[in-house]
Amino acid sequence: MTTPTMGRRERKNAQTRRALSEAAVRLFLEKGYDQVSVKEIADAVDVSVPTVFKHVPDGKEALMFDDGVERRESLLAAVRDRPPGRSVMGALREFMSGRGPFIADPPPELRARTALIMNTPALRDYSRKLWIRCEADLAAAIATELGRPADDVTARAAARYVLEIPEFAGAQPDPRPALTAVFDLLEHGLPPSHAAAEGGSPRSAQ
Numbered sequence: 752m753t754t755p756t757m758g759r760r761e762r763k764n765a766q767t768r769r770a771l772s773e774a775a776v777r778l779f780l781e782k783g784y785d786q787v788s789v790k791e792i793a794d795a796v797d798v799s800v801p802t803v804f805k806h807v808p809d810g811k812e813a814l815m816f817d818d819g820v821e822r823r824e825s826l827l828a829a830v831r832d833r834p835p836g837r838s839v840m841g842a843l844r845e846f847m848s849g850r851g852p853f854i855a856d857p858p859p860e861l862r863a864r865t866a867l868i869m870n871t872p873a874l875r876d877y878s879r880k881l882w883i884r885c886e887a888d889l890a891a892a893i894a895t896e897l898g899r900p901a902d903d904v905t906a907r908a909a910a911r912y913v914l915e916i917p918e919f920a921g922a923q924p925d926p927r928p929a930l931t932a933v934f935d936l937l938e939h940g941l942p943p944s945h946a947a948a949e950g951g952s953p954r955s956a957q
Contacts, residue, residue, distance in 0.1 A: 768806045770796045775814035780863055784871045787811075812877040815868065819881040822850075826885055830892045839896050843913050844934040851878075852921035853930050869921055879918040886910050912937060 774795040778787045789811050793803045807813040826846060833842035847853055851865050868874040886907075894906035916933055923929035 771803060771806055772814050779867055812873045815874055816881060819884055823885045823888060826889055827892050830896060839893055840938045847916055847930060852926040882914040882917055886914055
């Protein structure tokens with residue numbers, strides 16, 4: 752099966768979108784997100800402000816990210832193409848460990864980009880939106896792997912919890928141990944209380 756070749760207009764649009772993104776990221780890293788206007792980004796690429804919004808209708812924050820297709824497809828592939836014997840949660844843990852703030856020893860450019868996103872509320876919110884957009888597809892993939900209906904509430908809950916991890920654990924002072932702790936919780940549940948572990952009776956809920 753051959754992949755359709757982009758036409759001249761599609762190639763030009765992709766080039767403009769890429770140029771806008773590269774200019775935006777450079778300016779954001781140099782000056783800070785809130786100090787950069789859309790006009791400044793447009794001027795850097797020699798296009799008009801309406802052209803910027805034509806390519807990124809979601810606003811300035813969208814320039815920091817792709818359209819979310821890559822993350823969704825990679826996320827689903829992590830579930831569907833996992834090695835034999837690996838659990839769904841184990842596959843999702845491995846996938847998340849290679850994203851953004853959870854990457855071990857990232858190159859300086861990626862470290863700076865990740866820090867900018869996590870320290871800028873508008874960028875963090877937009878990143879979370881991109882993850883949450885994957886919820887229905889991820890829930891369906893999990894349900895399929897569990898042999899349950901596509902709208903199974905357990906699969907939907909698992910998808911929601913996993914997709915909240917990048918924003919929640921990524922904001923912790925040390926994201927990688929936080930990622931491990933959250934996935935341990937999802938895979939194994941809460942550990943017993945100290946009282947229960949020592950043979951005593953845990954306090955009743957008030």
